Amino acid sequence: MADEATTRWLDEREQAVWREFLVATLMLWERLARELADAGLSMPEYELLVRLSEAPGWQLRMSDLAGGLVSSRSRLTHTIGRMEARGLVERRACPSDKRGVLAAMTEAGYQVLVDAAPTHVTGVREHLFDHLTAEQVDSLGAAMGQVGRHLREA
Amino acid sequence: MADEATTRWLDEREQAVWREFLVATLMLWERLARELADAGLSMPEYELLVRLSEAPGWQLRMSDLAGGLVSSRSRLTHTIGRMEARGLVERRACPSDKRGVLAAMTEAGYQVLVDAAPTHVTGVREHLFDHLTAEQVDSLGAAMGQVGRHLREA
DNA sequence: CGGGAATAGTTGAAATCTAAACGGTCTTGG
DNA sequence: CCAAGACCGTTTAGATTTCAACTATTCCCG
Numbered sequence: 083m084a085d086e087a088t089t090r091w092l093d094e095r096e097q098a099v100w101r102e103f104l105v106a107t108l109m110l111w112e113r114l115a116r117e118l119a120d121a122g123l124s125m126p127e128y129e130l131l132v133r134l135s136e137a138p139g140w141q142l143r144m145s146d147l148a149g150g151l152v153s154s155r156s157r158l159t160h161t162i163g164r165m166e167a168r169g170l171v172e173r174r175a176c177p178s179d180k181r182g183v184l185a186a187m188t189e190a191g192y193q194v195l196v197d198a199a200p201t202h203v204t205g206v207r208e209h210l211f212d213h214l215t216a217e218q219v220d221s222l223g224a225a226m227g228q229v230g231r232h233l234r235e236a
Numbered sequence: 237m238a239d240e241a242t243t244r245w246l247d248e249r250e251q252a253v254w255r256e257f258l259v260a261t262l263m264l265w266e267r268l269a270r271e272l273a274d275a276g277l278s279m280p281e282y283e284l285l286v287r288l289s290e291a292p293g294w295q296l297r298m299s300d301l302a303g304g305l306v307s308s309r310s311r312l313t314h315t316i317g318r319m320e321a322r323g324l325v326e327r328r329a330c331p332s333d334k335r336g337v338l339a340a341m342t343e344a345g346y347q348v349l350v351d352a353a354p355t356h357v358t359g360v361r362e363h364l365f366d367h368l369t370a371e372q373v374d375s376l377g378a379a380m381g382q383v384g385r386h387l388r389e390a
Numbered sequence: 391c392g393g394g395a396a397t398a399g400t401t402g403a404a405a406t407c408t409a410a411a412c413g414g415t416c417t418t419g420g
Numbered sequence: 421c422c423a424a425g426a427c428c429g430t431t432t433a434g435a436t437t438t439c440a441a442c443t444a445t446t447c448c449c450g
Binding site (some may be wrong): 308310311315316333334342 | 437
């Protein structure tokens, strides 16, 4: 695919940016996960509840949910299974497609989300946005938007 | 910690940036991981070999390595164990501290790294840097640098 | 010097994630 | 209409990660 001779290597600046991106992203993720753990949720579980809270009827098709969360269908099945056992979510038959399954947030799930949200949002502020200028926020948004669009196509 | 009333919520722009950051980062990670899998390495394993390749004598203390990789000590122990079984790495006694262990890259490990590097670097270029302007690269580097510094302190 | 606290790394079990294969259901071209 | 193929979600097994002990060593302070 890419052989030694024709590879466009990263220059030192790019290497440094890439490493800082990797490291900061990992630390940020780990930190937010630790804070969320106090509320009894993992990052993916929190994002999942957020998606459902925004959906009409607090429910979404499994595969739409998986797509939005950048999760494999298999992983989502497991995650929903665990959350269903805790009563945060429930499965419903999909009226329009007998293959389909709807994941729906319960009232208990909504309560857990409401409890976790202030701490989580505060964490995102304190650990990310508070350290960025307005220009950096715009730049980050534009950059990640482009990267995301590219990866969604390919 | 942060209660409902005093939380500084994210405005719509910030929410959008945060979500795009999360999603793009996950997609990027997943894509690079898939490409690296062809070379028989996971992302953490690749980064681990890179760190060792930069270290004097191709070796580092376990905890220094864990710190650099943003990995728990336990995870590193397991990862090194598996890589040692594959012959990519070996453990050595630490001369200065009898508690310590040095992780050292083998010649075979170096070969695997050299094989994987072109594909991986090309992926980082194609999926990240090729979509960023020079200004966005600078901005991203500065932003992640600040976030990283903050998280290292706290 | 001595003992308590901190540090380094490992261990083993439980939780989570990945990967491949499977059973239903839909869809579409002929 | 009806097979062939695509799609949906699940399942299972294996790999990886987390979490909480645990051992051994070093550090620190009286």
